Amino acid sequence: MSDPRATGGVATSLAQIPEYRGLLSWLSSIDHKQIGILYIASAVLFLLVGVAEAVLMRIQLMWPGNHFMSPGTYNQIFTMHGTTMVFLMAMPLLFGFSVYLVPLMIGARDMAFPRLNAAGYWLYLFGALMLYFSFMAGGAPAAGWFSYAPLTEGGYSFGPGIDYWALSLLVMGAGSVATAINLVVTVLTLRTPGMSLRRLPLFVWMTFVNSFLVILALPALNAALVMILADRQLNTHFFAPEHGGSALLWQNYFWVFGHPEVYILVLPAFGVISEVIPVFSRKVIYGYGFLASSTVAIAFLSFGVWVHHMFATGLSFAALYVFAASSMLIAVPTGIKIFNWIATMWGGSIRFTTAMMFATAFLIQFTAGGLSGVTFAAIPIDWQLTDSYFVVAHIHYVLLGGTLFGMFAGIYYWFPKITGRLLSERLGRLQFWLLVIGFNGTFAGMHVLGVLGMPRRAYTYPDRPPLGLLHLISSSFAILLALGLVLLVVNVIVSLRRGAVAGDDPWGGWTLEWATTSPPPPDNFERVPPVRSRRPLWDLAHAPPAVRDAGRAEGGGHD
Amino acid sequence: MQMPHTSVLDPHSPQAQSIARLFYIDLSIAAVIFLLVTGLVAFAAWRFRARPGDPEPYQESGVRWLEALWTAIPSLILLVLLVLTAKTMLEVNPPVGKRKPDVTVVAHQWWWEYRYGDPAAVAANELHMPLGENWLLLISSADVIHDFWVPDLGAKMDAIPGHPGYLWIQPRQAGTFLGTCAEYCGTDHATMGIRVVVESPADFAAWRQHQARAPVPPSDAAGIRGGRLFAARTCRNCHSIAGTDAHGRVGPDLGHLGERATLAAGVLTNTPDQLRRWLLDPQHFKPGCHMPDAGLTDAEARDLASYLEGLR
Ligand code: HEM
Ligand SMILES: [Cu+2]
Numbered sequence: 001m002s003d004p005r006a007t008g009g010v011a012t013s014l015a016q017i018p019e020y021r022g023l024l025s026w027l028s029s030i031d032h033k034q035i036g037i038l039y040i041a042s043a044v045l046f047l048l049v050g051v052a053e054a055v056l057m058r059i060q061l062m063w064p065g066n067h068f069m070s071p072g073t074y075n076q077i078f079t080m081h082g083t084t085m086v087f088l089m090a091m092p093l094l095f096g097f098s099v100y101l102v103p104l105m106i107g108a109r110d111m112a113f114p115r116l117n118a119a120g121y122w123l124y125l126f127g128a129l130m131l132y133f134s135f136m137a138g139g140a141p142a143a144g145w146f147s148y149a150p151l152t153e154g155g156y157s158f159g160p161g162i163d164y165w166a167l168s169l170l171v172m173g174a175g176s177v178a179t180a181i182n183l184v185v186t187v188l189t190l191r192t193p194g195m196s197l198r199r200l201p202l203f204v205w206m207t208f209v210n211s212f213l214v215i216l217a218l219p220a221l222n223a224a225l226v227m228i229l230a231d232r233q234l235n236t237h238f239f240a241p242e243h244g245g246s247a248l249l250w251q252n253y254f255w256v257f258g259h260p261e262v263y264i265l266v267l268p269a270f271g272v273i274s275e276v277i278p279v280f281s282r283k284v285i286y287g288y289g290f291l292a293s294s295t296v297a298i299a300f301l302s303f304g305v306w307v308h309h310m311f312a313t314g315l316s317f318a319a320l321y322v323f324a325a326s327s328m329l330i331a332v333p334t335g336i337k338i339f340n341w342i343a344t345m346w347g348g349s350i351r352f353t354t355a356m357m358f359a360t361a362f363l364i365q366f367t368a369g370g371l372s373g374v375t376f377a378a379i380p381i382d383w384q385l386t387d388s389y390f391v392v393a394h395i396h397y398v399l400l401g402g403t404l405f406g407m408f409a410g411i412y413y414w415f416p417k418i419t420g421r422l423l424s425e426r427l428g429r430l431q432f433w434l435l436v437i438g439f440n441g442t443f444a445g446m447h448v449l450g451v452l453g454m455p456r457r458a459y460t461y462p463d464r465p466p467l468g469l470l471h472l473i474s475s476s477f478a479i480l481l482a483l484g485l486v487l488l489v490v491n492v493i494v495s496l497r498r499g500a501v502a503g504d505d506p507w508g509g510w511t512l513e514w515a516t517t518s519p520p521p522p523d524n525f526e527r528v529p530p531v532r533s534r535r536p537l538w539d540l541a542h543a544p545p546a547v548r549d550a551g552r553a554e555g556g557g558h559d
Numbered sequence: 560m561q562m563p564h565t566s567v568l569d570p571h572s573p574q575a576q577s578i579a580r581l582f583y584i585d586l587s588i589a590a591v592i593f594l595l596v597t598g599l600v601a602f603a604a605w606r607f608r609a610r611p612g613d614p615e616p617y618q619e620s621g622v623r624w625l626e627a628l629w630t631a632i633p634s635l636i637l638l639v640l641l642v643l644t645a646k647t648m649l650e651v652n653p654p655v656g657k658r659k660p661d662v663t664v665v666a667h668q669w670w671w672e673y674r675y676g677d678p679a680a681v682a683a684n685e686l687h688m689p690l691g692e693n694w695l696l697l698i699s700s701a702d703v704i705h706d707f708w709v710p711d712l713g714a715k716m717d718a719i720p721g722h723p724g725y726l727w728i729q730p731r732q733a734g735t736f737l738g739t740c741a742e743y744c745g746t747d748h749a750t751m752g753i754r755v756v757v758e759s760p761a762d763f764a765a766w767r768q769h770q771a772r773a774p775v776p777p778s779d780a781a782g783i784r785g786g787r788l789f790a791a792r793t794c795r796n797c798h799s800i801a802g803t804d805a806h807g808r809v810g811p812d813l814g815h816l817g818e819r820a821t822l823a824a825g826v827l828t829n830t831p832d833q834l835r836r837w838l839l840d841p842q843h844f845k846p847g848c849h850m851p852d853a854g855l856t857d858a859e860a861r862d863l864a865s866y867l868e869g870l871r
Contacts, residue, residue: 070846071746144743150720151703151745156668241721247704248722281607287621312706313717314698314724317654324644328637332630338596339629343621345603349613352604360604367596371589378585378640380578380647383714384567387706387741453565453710455741458749462737462825464564 010517012420012501019522030114031522035121036100037418040411042125043093044489046084049132051482053081058442058475064463074459075142076161080131082145083165086265087172088128090399093407094268095120095179098207100418102183104513104520105201107192107528112185116178123175127168134164141165144457146258147228149239149250154232163232166225173222180214183207192512194531201511201534202291206271209295210264213302217260224253248313255306263302265399266366267295269406270337273359276409277341279509280356281348287340288534294333301330311382320379327377335370338363353507354428358409361436365401369394372447387457390450396443405435411488416506420518421499427491434484441477445470510535563735567710571732571757574713577650581643588636651714655725660697662686666705666718666740669747669848670811670824678771681799683811685819686755687770689763693729701808703745709738709755717742730757735820746847752825773802774814777869785866788859797850800870810850817868823848834864 011017014037019025026034056077060069069077099117103110111117134140141161143152152162187200187208200208227238228250237243239250270291278285285291307315307323341363350356372394376382385391416422449470454461461467505514513520514537515529529536568583570576664686665672673682688694698707700718707726708715716724730736738753758766776786789795795805799812819829826844827833838860841850855863 071749072847075743075746075748142746148704148743151743156703156745241719246721247719281616282609282613283616284618284620286619287626290621290626312715313719314722317648320648321645325641328641331637332634335633336626336630340626342596342599342603343619343625345600345607347619348603348607348616349609350604350607351609360600363600364597367593371593374637374640375582375585375589378581378644378647380644380651380714381582381585383651383716384575384578384582384710386715387708387743451567451710453567453708453737453739455708455739455749457743458739460749462752464737 011519011521013496014419014519016420017519017522030110030118032099032103032111032114032117033418033520033522033524035117036096036098038121039092039096039099039124040418042128043089043096044492046088046092046128047485048489050081050084050089051485053077053084055478055482057081058478060459061461061471062475063472064461064468066460069459071459072142075457076135076140078457079141079144079147079165083131083141083169085399086145086261087169088131090265090403091172091176092121092124092128094210094265095124095176097203097268097272097407097410097414098183098210099179101414101513102186102204102207103190104417104516104524105204105511106187106190106195107512107525107531108186108190109523109525111182112189113182116182120175120179120182123178124172127170127172127175130171131164131168134161137164146254147250148247148254149228149231150241150245150247152228152232152250153240155240163229166229166232170222170225170229173218173225176214177218177222180211180218183211184215187211192528192531199531199534202274202285202288203268203271203511205292206267206274206295209299210267210271213260213264213267213299216303217257217264219257220253221257221261224250224257227253248310251310251313252306255309256303258309259306260299260302262398263298266403266406267298269362269403269410270295272406272410272413273341273362275509275511276355276359276413277344279413279507280351280353280359281345282350282508283344283348284535284538285340286343286346291337291340294337297333298330301326301333305330308377308382311376311379312386324377324379328374331370331374331377335367338367338370353412354423354425354432355409355412355507357429357432358405358412361432362402362405362409365397365405365439369397369402372397385450387455388450389446389454389456392456393443393446393450396439396446401439401443408435408488413507414513415492415495416499416502417513417518417520419496419499420502421495422502422506423491423495423499427487427494431484431487431491434480434487438477438479438481438484442474442481445474449474505537510538512536563737565710565737569711570713571711571734571736572713572729573731574651574727574729575711577647578713581647584643585640588640592633652725652727655695658695660725661692661694662688663697663699664707664718666698666700666702666707666744666751667809668702668745669740669751669845671707671751671753672701672811675767675770678768680767680771681812682770682815683813683819684752684754684821684824686753687763687766688728688730688755688757689760690730690733690757692760693727696726696728698724698726704742705740705744705751706742707738707753708741709736709753711736712738712755715741730755733757733759737825747845750824750826750845752821754821754825770815774800774870777866777871779865779869781862781865782869783866785862785864785869788863789866792853792855793851794853794863813867814870817870823850829868831861831864831868834868835860838863 014020060066137160139159139161230236231238237245239245241247304326308327412423502518516525533539568579570579663674671684673686698716698718700720705718706715712728716726736755740751797807797809799806800814822829822837823845
């Protein structure tokens with residue numbers, strides 16, 4: 001295929017861009033768009049792996065006393081599911097969108113450090129593959145996604161699984177910090193003229209704040225990982241109480257990382273929602289300043305709430321009161337964002353594209369997850385419900401019904417920009433309903449399971465009605481949910497081949513990425529349109545005709 | 560086996576009652592907020608959906624006082640919840656002070672040990688408590704982190720090695736209450752059941768006296784053969800039976816095994832036949848547990864079962 005630009009045409013698919021042809025161009029790329037695509041594709045791949053693991057768990061739990069899996073296998077599977085979904089799926093998905101979109105949205109040609117960007121991705125992929133290699137190297141880790149010591153000490157976890165777990169997280173953690181630094185520098189130094197910090201698109205703003213969280217939180221995890229590796233390989237005793245170590249030390253380190261991590265997983269989805277809802281409601285975002293500043297508040301507070309994962313460890317009341325208060329406090333800037341988004345919809349002219357449908361479901365499901373979260377901040381309730389299926393429900397309402405639904409909105413919204421083709425809306429709608437029904441059917445009943453005393457991370461449970469019935473319902477709906485997730489891949493494959501050509505701005509978006517071609521050329525923009533407000537393309541569309549034409553010429557548009 | 564029902568919302572102690580009350584309050588608040596948000600979203604989705612010929616919507620970029628209002632109201636609600644939280648915490652698990660624990664719970668991979676002081680008695684997998692007394696439990700661990708959780712009786716407490724935890728429980732109904740280990744603790748975490756037997760103070764005192772005495776071995780032929788086998792095999796490396804030279808601490812005390820309702824922390828009902836099957840192949844019933852297959856013949860297992868069940 002010849003270069004369409006040579007004949008004055010515009011690429012309408014990735015395959016038409018000569019720079020992106022051939023495997024080598026992807027393996028050696030330092031183009032933020034290719035790296036973003038690699039991140040997103042890998043994340044989707046691991047999403048399927050994680051879903052497969054989830055389906056295995058749900059088969060085992062279909063009825064009490066099922067012998068589908070041994071406890072040893074189940075424990076590896078739930079550990080790998082959690083670790084995969086958090087570190088191999090959600091984080092790279094968010095990074096993928098961030099490194100793809102941030103330079104485009106701020107009118108830059110690439111990230112500040114393109115090579116570091118590539119290094120971040122390859123470190124991630126290497127770590128991810130190393131984690132899965134453990135299955136062949138004597139057994140996957142089986143201590144849960146937060147791997148509490150001293151269960152992870154050599155005396156209790158014999159195989160190499162925990163070593164693989166710790167090493168691969170360490171490798172990925174280094175990559176994440178590098179990428180986050182890169183994002184911060186990019187936002188600080190490469191903004192196009194006129195794009196002040198106060199005019200940043202909210203997705204960029206939230207990614208920016210998020211990157212600070214990554215930079216500050218991951219070192220705590222990395223330090224703890226080094227310590228547990230030393231305990232296991234060098235016979236140190238950081239976490240071995242019988243030798244003067246402390247079992248609680250691990251928990252403190254882990255959650256100093258782990259709670260900000262939860263926000264790391266959700267802030268970019270907030271960013272996506274803050275882009276999608278205004279565009280499809282045809283209204284400016286309601287309370288930009290408020291959304292941005294409350295995100296900063298969340299970032300600060302998220303470092304002061306980690307003990308709420310440790311309410312049942314018997315800490316002093318003084319500590320408990322402080323962390324109950326901080327945990328309730330952080331609910332405020334988080335929860336009220338919902339009202340800003342609803343207010344954005346209010347009085348608008350809402351087009352329910354698949355992206356908008358996912359964003360709408362996000363609002364409701366994330367609210368449910370947030371409310372069950374506040375329930376845990378009321379410490380005595382936490383004393384009953386922590387480590388029960390109520391937590392499993394809560395995690396998934398936040399991470400699946402929240403983050404992942406948000407990211408699906410993002411996938412449907414930006415896929416045309418990334419690939420030049422629209423995803424099929426028909427398959428999209430089908431997928432949406434499968435996911436909504438499958439998701440709520442799978443996880444709503446888990447709240448009840450928790451209240452009825454079902455502990456999490458249990459490969460089996462006693463035959464005590466209605467536990468069996470509730471589990472069976474959950475497993476049945478999980479099939480719909482899994483189908484809905486697989487359908488994404490089907491839609492991507494079908495649409496890449498036969499999808500409608502997107503054009504520069506299929507949704508009438510207002511941020512800079514829509515001012516260039518879809519897919520964008522390797523150096524992003526021929527010319528960046530002037531930025532005089534938060535919505536440069538809106539300004540162009542609404543300016544008096546003379547100014548508009550001047551802007552177009554200046555911006556090098558080609559319609 | 561008929562299992563008693565368990566539920567956080569079916570409290571049988573004042574502690575569980577306080578938590579259930581707070582939970583109801585929290586659920587009501589959550590329900591109102593959830594319905595409000597869902598209602599607003601649904602209304603907006605219906606009322607403001609795009610219709611052909613819609614004019615450009617008014618570009619409303621925010622109203623300060625409205626945003627302040629919807630920040631202030633949730634903050635106030637949370638403040639109320641915080642006060643209730645602090646109050647309930649004091650009701651449920653007040654600081655211990657100088658009070659000595661009534662029983663020490665020692666969690667093991669994957670069974671429970673209960674140590675009573677004065678007269679010293681040890682029990683396994685079945686915690687007996689007197690009705691109506693407000694007991695202080697010391698929760699500890701012999702290996703990794705576990706968690707003691709009986710939903711009907713109240714809060715849970717982690718069993719952390721090197722970091723004892725305390726839990727108050729005042730059962731106010733006689734009967735059996737089930738719980739489970741609630742902190743993931745390795746292979747058999749799922750089958751580390753808790754059984755609490757609440758009985759009248761008189762019955763409890765009798766049980767306690769009985770438990771403190773060394774058991775009387777059975778005198779029938781099978782029981783005597785079993786006793787010899789127990790002493791000859793590896794059993795005593797891991798198990799203890801008062802009055803014999805079995806002092807192992809790896810597995811549960813077997814002194815009054817015959818009086819327990821279940822075997823292996825709730826995996827099997829305790830009958831001589833089930834015990835025989837357990838002894839023949841513990842790894843079948845609890846894969847990965849720390850009790851090895853002793854390579855017994857069926858006859859040996861039968862004799863051992865007679866001995867253990869006959870201890871009184
Ligand atoms: C088909 C979709 C999914 C199903 C059916 C599913 C099911 C489950 C189940 C049943 C558990 C509890 C295992 C146990 O405690 O024994 C679990 C744990 C977990 N899931 Fe999912 N899940 C799904 C998708 C996701 C997604 C998308 C995420 C994250 C974005 C996620 C994150 C987690 C985490 C972090 C845990 C905790 C693992 C641990 O306890 O160490 N899951 N999942
Ligand atoms: Cu346990």
